[in-house]
Structures are given as C-alpha cells and as structure tokens.
Amino acid sequence: MPCPGSSLCTKSLGFANKSDEGWLSSMFAHKVDARKDAHSNLLSKKDTSNLYKIQFHNVKPECMEAYNKMSDEVQKELHRDADYPCEVVGSWNTWYGEQDQAVHLWRYSGGYPALTECLHKLNRNMVYLAFRKERSKMLISRCNQLLLEFSFWNEPAPRSGPNIYELRTYQLVPGTMIEWGNNWARAIKYRQENNEAVGGFFTQIGELYLVHHLWAYKDLQSRQETRNAAWLKEGWDVNVHYTMPLIQKMESRIMIPMEHSPLQ
Numbered sequence: 001m002p003c004p005g006s007s008l009c010t011k012s013l014g015f016a017n018k019s020d021e022g023w024l025s026s027m028f029a030h031k032v033d034a035r036k037d038a039h040s041n042l043l044s045k046k047d048t049s050n051l052y053k054i055q056f057h058n059v060k061p062e063c064m065e066a067y068n069k070m071s072d073e074v075q076k077e078l079h080r081d082a083d084y085p086c087e088v089v090g091s092w093n094t095w096y097g098e099q100d101q102a103v104h105l106w107r108y109s110g111g112y113p114a115l116t117e118c119l120h121k122l123n124r125n126m127v128y129l130a131f132r133k134e135r136s137k138m139l140i141s142r143c144n145q146l147l148l149e150f151s152f153w154n155e156p157a158p159r160s161g162p163n164i165y166e167l168r169t170y171q172l173v174p175g176t177m178i179e180w181g182n183n184w185a186r187a188i189k190y191r192q193e194n195n196e197a198v199g200g201f202f203t204q205i206g207e208l209y210l211v212h213h214l215w216a217y218k219d220l221q222s223r224q225e226t227r228n229a230a231w232l233k234e235g236w237d238v239n240v241h242y243t244m245p246l247i248q249k250m251e252s253r254i255m256i257p258m259e260h261s262p263l264q
Helices: 023-027 040-044 061-080 110-120 126-136 177-191 220-230 236-246
Strands: 051-058 084-096 103-109 138-150 166-170 199-205 208-218 247-257
Touching: 023 138, 023 177, 040 177, 051 061, 051 199, 061 084, 061 103, 061 126, 084 110, 084 166, 103 110, 103 126, 103 247, 166 177, 177 199, 177 208, 177 220, 177 236, 236 247
Parallel strands: none
Antiparallel strands: 051 103, 051 138, 084 103, 084 247, 138 199, 166 208, 166 247, 199 208
C-alpha cells in the first residue's frame, strides 16, 4: 500500500574482594547531597544550559522510506536557518528493538526559553506545518521526552561512521536518581576507552526517573567485545552490583543512523 503523503516528500552479581583503603575511599568520592537541591540541578551540567528532546516515532511500515526522506529535508532546513536555536544531534531507525521506529535527539541551546522560542516560530512556519500534517499520516504513534544530560557524561558530538548505536533505557525506582548518578560518575571511566560513550541523559518531562545511555560501536561484534572488556577492569563489577537494585525495568535498542544524522 502506498504511503500517504509520499508524493510530497521533498540482581545481584558477584564482585571481586577488595581490601585496600584507597578503593574504599573511592566508593564514597564525588558524592552529591540529595538534601540540598533537586536532582536536576545536582546531576546536570553547570557550564551549559542545553535542553534535549528525544522523539520516538512509530512509523507505518510502508511509509518508512518516505518518512526518512521528509525528515532529512526538514532537519536540513532547520540547520540552515540560524533563527532557530535548536539542532538535531542524531536521527536513527531502530534495527533491533521495536520495529519501524525512528528516534531523534534534539538539542536546544538555551534551555527552556530556546525550546519555547522554537515552538512559537515553528507554529508560524507554514512549510513546517505542512510537513507535520503529512508526517501525521505516516505515523502510528509518537512520544516526546525532555531531557537533561548528566554532568559526568560525554557531550554528544558529531562522529563519522559507519557505526551502530545502542540506546539503553533504564526505568529507575523513584527516589534513586542521585544514587544512580553517584555510581555512574565512577563507572563511566570503565566505558570510554573505545570511544563508545556518546551521551547520558535523564528525563525532566515525560516518563520520570527514566535514564537513557547512548553508545556507539563499529558493529555488534565490537559491542560484545567492548562490553566484555569492561568486566575485566577492577571496579566495574562493583558498580554493576550497586546499580542493579535501582532498576525497575530496562530496554536496549540497536539503531542505524539515518543518512542525514550528524552521528554516523
């Protein structure tokens, strides 16, 4: 069946014994005090005011090609127009996970005011409104979340490919975000040697106490080897041991970048 609008398309894991005092001290380093402020202020980057939005679009199977083409054209137009304080960090199609799905990660330079400014301008942009109308005919469902980035994670930056991307999503027990951040502030060092760490985020609006970790690998074999190598490093098993009880639910998506994605 032809795609509507296609003609318009321009728990517990064992861990090693540790006895030295230096290791014990490190377990309590870099703690933040949950009593002094909201976790959004305690865990997010202080040197930037970036706000992120992640979009999940479930697309009609027959419309995926047309959807990707339209997304490419609209995102390029927005990037060319300096009047919009937003940019696409990455766009992907899910390979393993929920099928016929597109995922987009946006960055708003200037936080909530930038987001509001973009929304007002887009609602007056007739070309964008026409795109949104055609896009609605291609979708089965969609979901948006507003995110902040963890202070200790890499800043997402364009990279050349080819790569596959893994989006690991964790639904945490309410009230455990500070504990999660304290553990991952130590754990992230074990997962950066192969340049696999792309970005780490937590929700502000949408489903709350939700964490997204974004990783890049050359292929599935590289993913397996990189993840296995982490278990050979002293300390990684301890961090896994302490973070597993914080998780209510977890999900992994393997994603392929769209042609226009800055993250390739």
